[in-house]
Amino acid sequence: MTGAPERTVSLTVNGTARAARTEVRTLLSDFLRHTLGLTGTHVGCEEGVCGSCTVLLDGEPVRACLMLAVQAEGRRVETVEGLAQNGELTALQRAFMSEHGLQCGFCTPGILMSLTAAERDGLPEEETATHVLAGHRCRCTGYNGIRAALTRSREGGSDEH
Amino acid sequence: MSTDHGDRAEADADADAGAEAVRPGLIGRALPRVHDARMLRGHGRYADDLDDGTALHAAVVRSPVPHGRVTRFDGTAAREGGAALVLGPDEIARHADPLPTVWRLPGQHQRDIEVATRTVRYVGQPLGLVVAASRAAAEDAAERVELSIDPLPPVVGVDAALAPGAPLLYPEAGTNVAGEVRFGDPADEIERAMAAAPHVVTRELTVQRVNAASMEPRGLLAEWIPHTERLTVWSSTQVPHPVRHGLATALRLRADQIQVLVPDLGGAFGSKTTLYVDEALVCLAARLLGGRVAWTEDRTEALTATYQGRGQTATARLALGHDGRFLALDAHVRGDLGAFSTQGGSGPFQITGQSLEGPYKLPLAGATVTCVHTNAAPTGAYRGYGMQESTWIRERLIAEAARELGLDADELRLRNLIAAEEMPYTVRTHMTYDTGDYPATFRAAADAVAEAPRERTGRVRRGVATVPSVEITGYGPTALLEMTGLEASGWESGRIRVNQDGTVTVFAGAVSMGQGIETTLTQIVADRLGVPMSLVAVRLGDTEATPHSEYSSQASRSLVLSGSALLRAGERLRERMDALAAAFLETTPEDVRLEELTFRADKTDRTATWREIAHRGWLGWGRPEHDRIQLEETVDFDPPDVTYAHASHAAAVAVDLDTGAVTVEGYWAVHDSGVLVNPLIAEGQTAGAVAQGLGLALLEEAAYDPVTARPLAASFWDYAIPAPPDVPEIRVSHTETPTPHNPGGFKGLGEGGTLPTAAAVVNAVADAVPEIAARLDRTPLTPYRVWTLLRDAGLADEGQEGTGERS
Numbered sequence: 001m002t003g004a005p006e007r008t009v010s011l012t013v014n015g016t017a018r019a020a021r022t023e024v025r026t027l028l029s030d031f032l033r034h035t036l037g038l039t040g041t042h043v044g045c046e047e048g049v050c051g052s053c054t055v056l057l058d059g060e061p062v063r064a065c066l067m068l069a070v071q072a073e074g075r076r077v078e079t080v081e082g083l084a085q086n087g088e089l090t091a092l093q094r095a096f097m098s099e100h101g102l103q104c105g106f107c108t109p110g111i112l113m114s115l116t117a118a119e120r121d122g123l124p125e126e127e128t129a130t131h132v133l134a135g136h137r138c139r140c141t142g143y144n145g146i147r148a149a150l151t152r153s154r155e156g157g158s159d160e161h
Numbered sequence: 162m163s164t165d166h167g168d169r170a171e172a173d174a175d176a177d178a179g180a181e182a183v184r185p186g187l188i189g190r191a192l193p194r195v196h197d198a199r200m201l202r203g204h205g206r207y208a209d210d211l212d213d214g215t216a217l218h219a220a221v222v223r224s225p226v227p228h229g230r231v232t233r234f235d236g237t238a239a240r241e242g243g244a245a246l247v248l249g250p251d252e253i254a255r256h257a258d259p260l261p262t263v264w265r266l267p268g269q270h271q272r273d274i275e276v277a278t279r280t281v282r283y284v285g286q287p288l289g290l291v292v293a294a295s296r297a298a299a300e301d302a303a304e305r306v307e308l309s310i311d312p313l314p315p316v317v318g319v320d321a322a323l324a325p326g327a328p329l330l331y332p333e334a335g336t337n338v339a340g341e342v343r344f345g346d347p348a349d350e351i352e353r354a355m356a357a358a359p360h361v362v363t364r365e366l367t368v369q370r371v372n373a374a375s376m377e378p379r380g381l382l383a384e385w386i387p388h389t390e391r392l393t394v395w396s397s398t399q400v401p402h403p404v405r406h407g408l409a410t411a412l413r414l415r416a417d418q419i420q421v422l423v424p425d426l427g428g429a430f431g432s433k434t435t436l437y438v439d440e441a442l443v444c445l446a447a448r449l450l451g452g453r454v455a456w457t458e459d460r461t462e463a464l465t466a467t468y469q470g471r472g473q474t475a476t477a478r479l480a481l482g483h484d485g486r487f488l489a490l491d492a493h494v495r496g497d498l499g500a501f502s503t504q505g506g507s508g509p510f511q512i513t514g515q516s517l518e519g520p521y522k523l524p525l526a527g528a529t530v531t532c533v534h535t536n537a538a539p540t541g542a543y544r545g546y547g548m549q550e551s552t553w554i555r556e557r558l559i560a561e562a563a564r565e566l567g568l569d570a571d572e573l574r575l576r577n578l579i580a581a582e583e584m585p586y587t588v589r590t591h592m593t594y595d596t597g598d599y600p601a602t603f604r605a606a607a608d609a610v611a612e613a614p615r616e617r618t619g620r621v622r623r624g625v626a627t628v629p630s631v632e633i634t635g636y637g638p639t640a641l642l643e644m645t646g647l648e649a650s651g652w653e654s655g656r657i658r659v660n661q662d663g664t665v666t667v668f669a670g671a672v673s674m675g676q677g678i679e680t681t682l683t684q685i686v687a688d689r690l691g692v693p694m695s696l697v698a699v700r701l702g703d704t705e706a707t708p709h710s711e712y713s714s715q716a717s718r719s720l721v722l723s724g725s726a727l728l729r730a731g732e733r734l735r736e737r738m739d740a741l742a743a744a745f746l747e748t749t750p751e752d753v754r755l756e757e758l759t760f761r762a763d764k765t766d767r768t769a770t771w772r773e774i775a776h777r778g779w780l781g782w783g784r785p786e787h788d789r790i791q792l793e794e795t796v797d798f799d800p801p802d803v804t805y806a807h808a809s810h811a812a813a814v815a816v817d818l819d820t821g822a823v824t825v826e827g828y829w830a831v832h833d834s835g836v837l838v839n840p841l842i843a844e845g846q847t848a849g850a851v852a853q854g855l856g857l858a859l860l861e862e863a864a865y866d867p868v869t870a871r872p873l874a875a876s877f878w879d880y881a882i883p884a885p886p887d888v889p890e891i892r893v894s895h896t897e898t899p900t901p902h903n904p905g906g907f908k909g910l911g912e913g914g915t916l917p918t919a920a921a922v923v924n925a926v927a928d929a930v931p932e933i934a935a936r937l938d939r940t941p942l943t944p945y946r947v948w949t950l951l952r953d954a955g956l957a958d959e960g961q962e963g964t965g966e967r968s
Contacts, residue, residue, distance in 0.1 A: 004297075023297070026297075033209075034214075038203070039203075039206075039207075040203020040204065040205070041203070042207070042376075042377070043209070044377070044427075044460070045460040045877045046459060046460060047877060047878065049876070049877035049878060050376060050877055052376060079203065080201075080203035081202065081203040081204075083202075083203075089198060089201060089202070093198075093201040093202075096197070096201055097194070097197040097198060098193055100193070100194070100841045102197060102200055103676065103677070103845060103849060104377065104425075104426060104427045104428040105197075105200030105201075105205050105425065105427070105675065106205070106375075106376040106377045106427030106428060106675075107376045108201065129885075130886070133885045134885050134886055136884075136885070137376070137877070137882055137883075139428050139430070139882060140376075140675050141845060141849050142848035142849045142850075142851055142852030142853075142883075142888050142891050143852070143888050144844070144848040144891055145845055145848070146885075147885075
């Protein structure tokens, strides 16, 4: 266990250049959480099922628990901490609040990242709800509030419930 | 845990609730939650987020075999590899005592839970702990621990454990039976009624073992400071005070040497209602090392070592008269405790017996509950706590009775439901239901599903079913816990402090785990004080700051009990603020009005701000001798009785005869949890509970190999919690029948949605395919299980049915 090979990983996280030394076996999820201190990315299963750890890699949603930090060398990573701009929540985040789209909040960051990518890619709401959301597990909401939040965000509003 | 004021203000503004929130009448408002913005920014602080790089990390050494005696635990290689600490059974025994149980069955020999384990009884049982610089290093080191275990034959499932000649988990007891208890009418009286009844339906009905599977696994950070001899534990738990009590016992410390703090919880659902052995070992390691040790279980540990839920088989009978009236209901429940009795142990199985009658009138009813040890993970609390099981037993029997007698199932239920005008109603197991219109919610749910298709031809069948339930909530009066031998108090305490600057800090024994309790408590306190919600901060989960609570957030009680205590405390504090304002404004309290944080005295035409009065209150200038000094109020609330929530659910399903796949196409839940504080949260709690119920009905099973006793579902690839495609839109509605048992009229609602779900889905499958109805006796209805039944009934092969039409 001693002398595990290390390497410096340089990448862009939420628009900022970051570099840190890490064991080459470190998962991207652990690197973000424990090396860079970005604990908003959550680890629910470490086997690629639950989707809690989803981040955007060069704009594409990926499971941060299924890749090594060294594989993100030179890449652009976006995490949940980078969604709000100048302190303003995005329409999707506001919709989650209005529609009670989160309960314990553990799976939420991953879902926000996947839905954000789908919206940027212009994926229709229906396809997002069926195909993109299917890649996530939420144990609290029964998905009612999450689907409602998706609909509300696509309608462009986040008014009082 | 404190809430984030900056985020809250924004949350209100975002949802345009800020202006609304200062008006009176906050109870009953569908407001967004006060801490959502923080969570949505990724600023949640869960147990695994807390280590700032100063902690060592633990890995648990677990038993690889289901049953055996540990003859060797050698940590030499692990230590040589760089582990900071290796704890095996001998070392643990030198430093730690067993954990106490709190709810024991009559006859139960096991009073404690071993912390130093020398006989293993399930795969995954913690045997030791390894601590190293990182989690990965600790896991590497744990693999270098050398174990020798003399294997013993394992037992899987209650029936095998009860069979003659079964291997015994505790040979000294001479049996695998841990204990037995009877509820309701004596067995012989029921036998006579069964013998004389015109019609008796008998079924053997099973509910599988399941996992709570919260998205955040268990985890904690423990810190021992040698100079002050204090242990601080940040634990992902529902019950900080019981954790402190258990740690004090196990680690031989004074209770006041230990502080337990609860960070954000990523779900719990009952699985975090107790101190686990592995958690105690992490704290022991921190103490021995004189520093910080962090541990988070992985998903495999969460699915195989965290206590599981359900796991029982019941032989159940329902006797009916010629007119369809229920004459007697009886069940012999065999509950699977697993390797040992957890702190609450047989509780869920006992509640199955206690709650057997549900919403129906029965001249005679009773249950015998036998609890059995098997070589599987221990079982414990899981959302629904025995009442999902009793609903399942009762409602399958009723559905089968209707089918056998050729009666309409809805009509049969309505004929036997307790009517609103019969409340309060005492059932045969001595519970007294407080309020509720059971037939009304039943009709509402049945009406909702009436338009759904029922198709009994073709290769895709469709059916519907409606199922009512009653739920024990707001558990419970301390005297009741004493009577049932449950060694815990049931009261809750609420404390409200108006600070010097007029802000309001609330302390309660409840814990936030996703159920939005800090929001609903904020609504109650702001409502009673007449201040905006943004002025109120709720603090929960800190044994040094929040009130003593032996039950905290479980048993659908947080809002009912903490909310009731705070409602009263808020009223008292408002009276004191009014009196202080009156004295300052030189008028009478009756003359004082509070509007937008300003006290106005009509007679003297003077005003003072809320903040000013709070400041003066703490100054104490001009305080009459007998007035209370501190500007805070504490109310202890011990409820006079349990309050009973009720519901009816309706399911519409499709059954594919070619594949055995069951699809839930429509789902309706009509709930009554008394007065709702926040309907948005109430709907979310109910929908989420229904989804867990659907998982139990169709997908989830914590299965064990019947021969090797190894867990078969050790990852989320094998253990399927409902994914979005598995859950239709769940249509939730609420009626509001207040309870007289607390000042707010509140009933609990966190668990209720899980109660009728499996029965509704399986009864709907029986409605769609009556040919297999008699054999629908266990969940989950996986495609394989359904297809096997269809094949046996000659329905699986299209050729055999011939005229079927594909859809």
